[in-house]
Amino acid sequence: xxxxxxxxxxxxxxxxxxxxxxxxxxxxxxxxxxxxxxxxxxxxxxxxxxxxxxxxxxxxxxxxxxxxxxxxxxxxxxxxxxxxxxxxxxxxxxxxxxxxxxxxxxxxxxxxxxxxxxxxxxxxxxxxxxxxxxxxxxxxxxxxxxxxxxxxxxxxxxxxxxxxxxxxxxxxxxxxxxxxxxxxxxxxxxxxxxxxxxxxxxxxxxxxxxxxxxxxxxxxxxxxxxxxxxxxxxxxxxxxxxxxxxxxxxxxxxxxxxxxxxxxxxxxxxxxxxxxxxxxxxxxxxxxxxxxx
Numbered sequence: 001x002x003x004x005x006x007x008x009x010x011x012x013x014x015x016x017x018x019x020x021x022x023x024x025x026x027x028x029x030x031x032x033x034x035x036x037x038x039x040x041x042x043x044x045x046x047x048x049x050x051x052x053x054x055x056x057x058x059x060x061x062x063x064x065x066x067x068x069x070x071x072x073x074x075x076x077x078x079x080x081x082x083x084x085x086x087x088x089x090x091x092x093x094x095x096x097x098x099x100x101x102x103x104x105x106x107x108x109x110x111x112x113x114x115x116x117x118x119x120x121x122x123x124x125x126x127x128x129x130x131x132x133x134x135x136x137x138x139x140x141x142x143x144x145x146x147x148x149x150x151x152x153x154x155x156x157x158x159x160x161x162x163x164x165x166x167x168x169x170x171x172x173x174x175x176x177x178x179x180x181x182x183x184x185x186x187x188x189x190x191x192x193x194x195x196x197x198x199x200x201x202x203x204x205x206x207x208x209x210x211x212x213x214x215x216x217x218x219x220x221x222x223x224x225x226x227x228x229x230x231x232x233x234x235x236x237x238x239x240x241x242x243x244x245x246x247x248x249x250x251x252x253x254x255x256x257x258x259x260x261x262x263x264x265x266x267x268x269x270x271x272x273x274x275x276x277x278x279x280x281x282x283x284x285x286x287x288x289x290x291x292x293x
Contacts, residue, residue: 006085008078008117013085020116026100026108031156033099034058038079039251039282040092040119041126045079046282047251048072050213055098058152064100065111082119091122093252099155122252126283129275133259133268134173134248136187138237139163143180146208153210163188174248174256176240179208184235187248190256191215192235195245195270200229207234214249214278221277227270240264247271254278 005016014020027033036051045051052072059066079094097116103109142159144150159177167175167188176192179185185203186192191212193202200222203209215231222229240246245266246258255278257271280287 003087006082007119008082008115010114010116011078013082016118022102024102026102026104027097027155030106031154032062032108033064033097033155034062034152035095035097035155036153037250037252038094038096039122040079040083040088040094041090041283041286043080043083043089044285045076045094047213047217048076048079050216051075051096051251054153054211054213055096059098059113061148061152062100063111064098064113067113067115070115078117079119082117086119088119088121091124091126092119093122094119097155124253126286127254127275127279129254129268129271130256133257133266135260136174136176136246136258137167137170137172137261139166139175139177139188141166143178143182144185144208145180146206150208151205151211160188174258178237181207181234182237183207184237184239185209186212190248190250190253193218193229193247193249194235194239194243195247196243198227200227200270201233201235201239202229202231203235204232206232212249213251214254217278217281218249218255218274221274221281225273225277227273245270247274 006013007016009020021028036055038045038051049072056066083092095118099114100108101112101114163175163177174187176187177185185207186209191202193200205211219229219231240261241264248256255271255275257268258266
């Protein structure tokens with residue numbers, strides 16, 4: 001029996017098979033929107049303050065008006081309501097999409113926002129480090145330009161789609177993207193970190209990467225482990241041949257350690273340490289429950 005699924009559309013929870021996007025939707029026509037992908041657990045969206053802050057910054061860049069009701073409390077309550085309706089009580093992927101409402105062509109008739117929230121269950125419980133290391137390659141066909149739009153999780157994701165096709169055809173687990181200066185900027189759906197000794201490096205936001213939520217969490221928790229993160233650097237491709245570890249991060253999967261880039265091989269010591277720390281940061285209530293018994 002197929003379980004009925006529900007989505008949240010501008011305040012209403014409706015069946016997911018209900019048509020909600022008209023042909024003149026601006027996100028469909030022009031990619032005129034942006035989104036957040038949120039990890040939920042126990043019907044609670046996690047790191048919502050970080051997600052909402054990034055979302056509002058992006059809406060400001062795109063001149064999409066932020067609805068007065070869109071705050072952390074409202075978002076938390078509505079995500080919980082949607083997860084309960086879908087009977088998803090463990091880990092879930094929640095996608096929140098904001099689009100500029102219909103009207104106009106390249107010149108919008110208004111800047112008001114529409115919002116859709118979707119949810120689907122995840123197989124993982126909290127964050128689990130991959131047992132088998134990733135293999136990676138570099139996608140070089142298209143370089144990411146460094147500009148005001150670089151930091152936005154835009155509904156126009158063609159660069160990442162084409163990189164994903166290249167990754168699939170290359171028979172690797174992920175690909176690193178380069179910016180217009182031929183420096184490493186990020187992976188297809190993750191930020192990238194390299195490790196040298198006890199020092200961790202990740203491309204600066206000025207290099208064109210999306211400022212990921214898990215990237216921010218890694219920067220916050222690393223000092224508690226005696227590790228230093230330098231997030232104001234440019235990383236040339238040559239660094240991949242000179243580092244001890246590489247790992248990829250995003251809000252859904254946490255950390256994915258890399259075992260190989262071409263003939264180069266890597267360890268996962270720091271990835272293991274950080275996986276425990278990001279779980280304690282993101283799912284603090286679960287650890288509090290465990291320690292109280």
